[in-house]
Amino acid sequence: MIENVLKSRRSIRRYLTDSVKDDVLHKLLEAATWAPSAHNKQPWRFAVLQDAFQKENLAHAMGNKLRFDRTNDGDDPEIIERDVAKSLKLIEGSPIVIVVCLSMSDMDVYVDEHRSNAEFLMAVQSTAMAVQNLLLAAHTMGLGACWRCAPLFCAETVIDTLKLPQNWHPQALVTLGHPDEDGKTTPSRLSLSEVTKWL
Numbered sequence: 426m427i428e429n430v431l432k433s434r435r436s437i438r439r440y441l442t443d444s445v446k447d448d449v450l451h452k453l454l455e456a457a458t459w460a461p462s463a464h465n466k467q468p469w470r471f472a473v474l475q476d477a478f479q480k481e482n483l484a485h486a487m488g489n490k491l492r493f494d495r496t497n498d499g500d501d502p503e504i505i506e507r508d509v510a511k512s513l514k515l516i517e518g519s520p521i522v523i524v525v526c527l528s529m530s531d532m533d534v535y536v537d538e539h540r541s542n543a544e545f546l547m548a549v550q551s552t553a554m555a556v557q558n559l560l561l562a563a564h565t566m567g568l569g570a571c572w573r574c575a576p577l578f579c580a581e582t583v584i585d586t587l588k589l590p591q592n593w594h595p596q597a598l599v600t601l602g603h604p605d606e607d608g609k610t611t612p613s614r615l616s617l618s619e620v621t622k623w624l
């Protein structure tokens with residue numbers, strides 16, 4: 426049963442226009458918060474965008490930042506505009522966008538960089554576990570979702586545009602809705618022998 430759930434979940438990138446009810450969203454976010462976390466400090470934070478204006482606002486701000494960075498890279502302007510348009514469509518075309526962040530406010534504090542980095546990594550790991558809960562919960566409820574990494578590349582833009590607390594570190598966008606595709610049917614996985622050492 427659990428194996429079926431794990432193996433049948435796919436990243437879903439196209440959604441019907443139907444909205445997702447608030448009580449369903451609450452259940453998904455609650456599922457996320459039952460993830461394990463380092464010291465049980467629950468560093469995950471979520472900004473939920475349902476409103477078209479909010480999504481447009483974020484999409485345009487992120488698109489502008491993408492255009493700026495890619496222009497600095499010296500990329501072909503036509504390809505840049507194609508990718509910006511893709512990015513806009515992705516955010517504006519998702520019924521729900523959840524910006525997943527982490528906060529270090531309750532995590533342990535160290536004086537040295539090495540342990541501070543380890544602590545930050547623990548917050549990242551904990552937050553990723555929360556997202557996995559959310560993705561699996563969405564799947565079991567017949568919804569489709571996809572993790573998008575873009576906010577990592579424009580964290581300040583995301584914070585400023587959505588007026589998030591300055592100590593929230595954007596980690597990902599989760600786009601969510603009723604699926605309008607099945608996802609990739611045969612997503613490959615490395616074999617156990619490639620990823621495991623039996624000692």
Ligand SMILES: Cc1cc2nc3c(=O)[nH]c(=O)nc-3n(C[C@H](O)[C@H](O)[C@H](O)COP(=O)(O)O)c2cc1C
Nearest residue numbers: 434435436437438571572573574575597608609612
């Ligand atoms: C950290 C992380 C970042 C990802 N970033 C993106 C992304 O930016 N855009 C996207 O379409 N999918 C993204 N994905 C989804 C992966 O492409 C997807 O999980 C992978 O191809 C396996 O497919 P499956 O989820 O259908 O099993 C990301 C997944 C993870 C865990």
